[in-house]
Amino acid sequence: MASSTSGIDLINAANSTNGDPVIDLRGIAFTWPGQAAPCLRLDRFRLDAGEQVFVCGPSGSGKSTLLSMLAGVLAPQQGSLRVLGTAPDALSAPRRDRFRADHIGLIFQQFNLLPYLSVVDNVLLPCRFSRSRRERSAAQGATPQAAAHALLAQLDLPSALWQRAVTRLSVGQQQRVAAARALIGRPRLVLADEPTSALDAPRQQAFMDLLQRECGIAGASLVFVSHDERLATRFQRRLSLPAAHAPDAPDVAGAA
Amino acid sequence: MLMLAMAARSAWNRRFNLLLMLLAIAMSTAMLLGVERIRHQVRASFAHSVSGTDLVVGARTSPVQLMLYTVFHLGGTTSNMSWDSARRLAVHPAVAWTIPLSLGDSHRGFPVLATTPGYFAHYRYGNRQPLVLAQGQPFAALFDAVLGAEVASRLGYRVGDRIVLSHGDGDGDGPAHAGHAGHENRPFVVSGILARTGTPVDRTVHIGLEALQAIHLGWEGGMPLPGLAILPEQIRKFDLTPHSVTGVLVGLKLRSQVFTVQREIAEDPHEPLMAVLPGVALDALWRVTSVAERALLVVSGLVVMVGLAGLASSILAALGERRRELAILRSVGARPGDLLAMLALEGLVVMLAGALLGLALVTLLAAVSGPYLQSAFGVTVPAAWPTPGEWPLLAATVGAGFCVSLLPGWRAYRLSLADGLMPTT
Numbered sequence: 198m199a200s201s202t203s204g205i206d207l208i209n210a211a212n213s214t215n216g217d218p219v220i221d222l223r224g225i226a227f228t229w230p231g232q233a234a235p236c237l238r239l240d241r242f243r244l245d246a247g248e249q250v251f252v253c254g255p256s257g258s259g260k261s262t263l264l265s266m267l268a269g270v271l272a273p274q275q276g277s278l279r280v281l282g283t284a285p286d287a288l289s290a291p292r293r294d295r296f297r298a299d300h301i302g303l304i305f306q307q308f309n310l311l312p313y314l315s316v317v318d319n320v321l322l323p324c325r326f327s328r329s330r331r332e333r334s335a336a337q338g339a340t341p342q343a344a345a346h347a348l349l350a351q352l353d354l355p356s357a358l359w360q361r362a363v364t365r366l367s368v369g370q371q372q373r374v375a376a377a378r379a380l381i382g383r384p385r386l387v388l389a390d391e392p393t394s395a396l397d398a399p400r401q402q403a404f405m406d407l408l409q410r411e412c413g414i415a416g417a418s419l420v421f422v423s424h425d426e427r428l429a430t431r432f433q434r435r436l437s438l439p440a441a442h443a444p445d446a447p448d449v450a451g452a453a
Numbered sequence: 454m455l456m457l458a459m460a461a462r463s464a465w466n467r468r469f470n471l472l473l474m475l476l477a478i479a480m481s482t483a484m485l486l487g488v489e490r491i492r493h494q495v496r497a498s499f500a501h502s503v504s505g506t507d508l509v510v511g512a513r514t515s516p517v518q519l520m521l522y523t524v525f526h527l528g529g530t531t532s533n534m535s536w537d538s539a540r541r542l543a544v545h546p547a548v549a550w551t552i553p554l555s556l557g558d559s560h561r562g563f564p565v566l567a568t569t570p571g572y573f574a575h576y577r578y579g580n581r582q583p584l585v586l587a588q589g590q591p592f593a594a595l596f597d598a599v600l601g602a603e604v605a606s607r608l609g610y611r612v613g614d615r616i617v618l619s620h621g622d623g624d625g626d627g628p629a630h631a632g633h634a635g636h637e638n639r640p641f642v643v644s645g646i647l648a649r650t651g652t653p654v655d656r657t658v659h660i661g662l663e664a665l666q667a668i669h670l671g672w673e674g675g676m677p678l679p680g681l682a683i684l685p686e687q688i689r690k691f692d693l694t695p696h697s698v699t700g701v702l703v704g705l706k707l708r709s710q711v712f713t714v715q716r717e718i719a720e721d722p723h724e725p726l727m728a729v730l731p732g733v734a735l736d737a738l739w740r741v742t743s744v745a746e747r748a749l750l751v752v753s754g755l756v757v758m759v760g761l762a763g764l765a766s767s768i769l770a771a772l773g774e775r776r777r778e779l780a781i782l783r784s785v786g787a788r789p790g791d792l793l794a795m796l797a798l799e800g801l802v803v804m805l806a807g808a809l810l811g812l813a814l815v816t817l818l819a820a821v822s823g824p825y826l827q828s829a830f831g832v833t834v835p836a837a838w839p840t841p842g843e844w845p846l847l848a849a850t851v852g853a854g855f856c857v858s859l860l861p862g863w864r865a866y867r868l869s870l871a872d873g874l875m876p877t878t
Contacts (some may be wrong), residue, residue, distance in 0.1 A: 290789075291788060294783075294786070294788050297786070298785070298786025299786075303784040303785075305780075305781075305784070308777050309781060310781070311463075311778060311782070312466055313462040313463055313465065313466035314462065322781075322782075322785040322786075323785045323786055325455055325785075325786075326785055326786030326787050326788075326791075327786045330786070378785065
């Protein structure tokens, strides 16, 4: 195991030192069919390896559209979109699916877990569908199971819960399981779509602490979408999307 | 293997919903097969109302009408054939046996058929099955009657009971019914009850030809002559040979001679007669009633369509939950093909299981309620393996259900990842 771990670390190191930004957007515009004005316009946005960005904006400002684009679900109608040096919209649908499974961890607003799988099996799902996630999970534990156990323990989920049905977990616990799943196999990018909206304030803080720390440990960049401004202070970078009907181009602030 | 295990766990998680779907499919399959089997059975029992009879002979009328009188014992006879002709036919060298039949009287709505003891020996129905007496014996005394199974069970008669016939084919309840003269002074004794046949025989009261002649002694004017009462003990002194009969069933020594004999009868110099081939006439008669058969076929189709509509609606109702599940699977790397395979597998398994359950259900129902259906309605629904004709129906049902179960799945998988990312917008 030790030898394979080092081999994968070498590959990861090679990937992260090739200088490609994790996200590189230029002149992006997206208009939903039947709408006059684009709901999302981004002149330039770049996110480097390991960086964490807080994306905010009022409803309809294109936050979800941006996430869908980064996940390769939507293609920009204008501009260039590169994720990890690859243009998702240039890939065939099966390759785009593979690319997403290998490199991107997703956390939805809620209902992230399959009710018929145990906590550990939910965390292991990406390893089942992506070979590279399975191989890279070796950096987090000797086996994928061990990696899942380690992540769950780090996310403050005691082992008593691991084999339990996910429906018996609290919403906060469920979101931490979702975070463990997004992080297993060390994806390069984690996309989180308002994962704290169903949590109360103290639990939000605890969840953010764990998520940000684990993204750091896993070496994943984090795009965190929320309209809760109180969370913004936790991020070095912030991307504010204006309302759709605003005529101005969105201001992209790198608050370092 | 992985998707198989996932599909199984996913299905188990929705087992209640799937069970309802399964039951809906099973019900509509059972309905379809049940209606189909009844349809076939009705047709078969119609076509097998009479068998083993080579020719039906009677006075000239339409072949269908002659069949209605002689086999179904329906309708009023308009013209009879003479007893002389019947006797000449019986001794014809090509003829093996004859059964003379006379109709006209009734008993509480059931037709009375006057015939000879040869009827019980030669009459065949279905697959050349002979008539079997469930109880008692054929005519021994002059005023003996043998009842069809339905007559006996409907009216609660047993061997030894006395019954009174009424003149004409009235459907009155009793002998005193207005408009129908009764034969109260000539009661019959039930000497035997036939086993059920599923043919018009079940609805018939059988008496001897001489008995029919006897109860009409002194009725030459169509009504009893006043003051002319004949005592029972005097009856034997009269000549009880009938003057005429409604028709004669003929069995030939050689079937190959059927057309020769048919032509001979048609050209009979003594009396205008006709001879019809029962199979041909039954086909013609079935064509008249095949509207009912087609209606049953339409009912079968509607049953399946309603079942599939129910299936589609329950799948659509479960789709909300399903979309979330598919979105999660897509987000962790399941390919659309994986999901489609999962949905297809589940749809196919549920449809097949439902169809099999439906088959088991209809078989069980047929086995359990078969005797009741037979005795109450005279309809046999065989508890049998699907006939070759039913397999395409089953396959079409499973195939249609499979397509229905894929349609929402196809929609869900196209939307699935976007659903997860944009749950509200």
